[in-house]
Amino acid sequence: MATGPYKDGMPELDADLAAGAPADTGARAPAVRARDLSKTFLQGDTEVHALRGVDLDVRRGSFTAIMGPSGSGKSTLLHLIGALDTPTGGTLEVGGVRLDGLREKELTLLRRDRLGFVFQFFNLLPTLTAIENVLLPGLIAGERPARRAERAAELLDLVGLSERAEHLPAQMSGGEQQRISIARALLREPDLVLADEPTGNLDSSSGDVVLGLLRRIADEGQSVVMVTHDPLAAGRADEVLFLRDGERAGEVAGGDPERVIAFFHGLAA
Numbered sequence: 001m002a003t004g005p006y007k008d009g010m011p012e013l014d015a016d017l018a019a020g021a022p023a024d025t026g027a028r029a030p031a032v033r034a035r036d037l038s039k040t041f042l043q044g045d046t047e048v049h050a051l052r053g054v055d056l057d058v059r060r061g062s063f064t065a066i067m068g069p070s071g072s073g074k075s076t077l078l079h080l081i082g083a084l085d086t087p088t089g090g091t092l093e094v095g096g097v098r099l100d101g102l103r104e105k106e107l108t109l110l111r112r113d114r115l116g117f118v119f120q121f122f123n124l125l126p127t128l129t130a131i132e133n134v135l136l137p138g139l140i141a142g143e144r145p146a147r148r149a150e151r152a153a154e155l156l157d158l159v160g161l162s163e164r165a166e167h168l169p170a171q172m173s174g175g176e177q178q179r180i181s182i183a184r185a186l187l188r189e190p191d192l193v194l195a196d197e198p199t200g201n202l203d204s205s206s207g208d209v210v211l212g213l214l215r216r217i218a219d220e221g222q223s224v225v226m227v228t229h230d231p232l233a234a235g236r237a238d239e240v241l242f243l244r245d246g247e248r249a250g251e252v253a254g255g256d257p258e259r260v261i262a263f264f265h266g267l268a269a
């Protein structure tokens with residue numbers, strides 16, 4: 001028998017990990033429910049209060065934008081929702097599951113099976129082609145490569161990049177790379193897609209394509225939470241939540257960039 005991390009060409013899986021994410025407690029549970037959520041970092045002897053008691057509800061199938069000045073806690077909030085970091089206070093449920101009740105392994109499964117991540121700098125693997133990058137989450141989850149081949153091809157088509165399947169990231173524009181990273185995030189049909197400044201490095205027309213894809217994901221029933229600086233991007237969401245100094249500073253219904261801009265300028269003042 002083969003030894004090492006691969007046998008039969010497949011990543012070897014822990015039996016617990018192979019069993020899948022913790023059971024969903026109800027199809028009607030909100031995508032995200034946070035109560036009095038806080039996060040304090042220690043920097044040397046100094047406490048940095050990145051989040052100070054935030055409440056948040058994200059409906060299933062909705063597109064929520066989080067805005068706020070730099071340092072207001074946006075990325076911290078997204079990282080907590082994505083189970084990439086743990087809160088220091090309050091409660092957080094994702095898809096009806098309380099994260100503080102989960103062990104490290106269960107958190108790994110939640111990230112792997114329920115969540116999709118889109119980053120500002122795309123984070124594609126430079127030595128893999130576009131289609132291989134899209135297929136990667138399936139391989140990491142221990143699936144046979146053929147299982148998602150059709151889905152990956154459909155996703156490349158969805159993001160309009162079928163003809164780029166064999167290209168390496170360096171051979172694609174930023175906008176194209178971000179569309180590939182969205183296809184990658186969707187491969188295993190996550191309930192919730194988390195995006196941190198997904199248009200932050202794109203020109204406005206590429207950004208528009210990416211926002212259209214995120215909008216479509218939510219319209220098709222998955223949920224999206226996006227951190228953004230851009231009021232036009234936030235205007236594409238159903239709801240815009242503003243943070244300031246780690247606290248909720250207000251919210252504005254989406255679809256109205258003018259109101260988002262006005263609110264944002266009010267915050268900065």
Ligand code: ADP
Nearest residue numbers: 041043048050069070071072073074075076077
């Ligand atoms: P935003 O995404 O809105 O710019 P962040 O959530 O990244 O804000 O940061 C909020 C605050 O928490 C900032 O003061 C930041 O310096 C601090 N912070 C974030 N991550 C860490 C960390 N790992 N260690 C210490 N301080 C951090």
Ligand code: MG
Nearest residue numbers: 074075076227
């Ligand atoms: Mg940030």
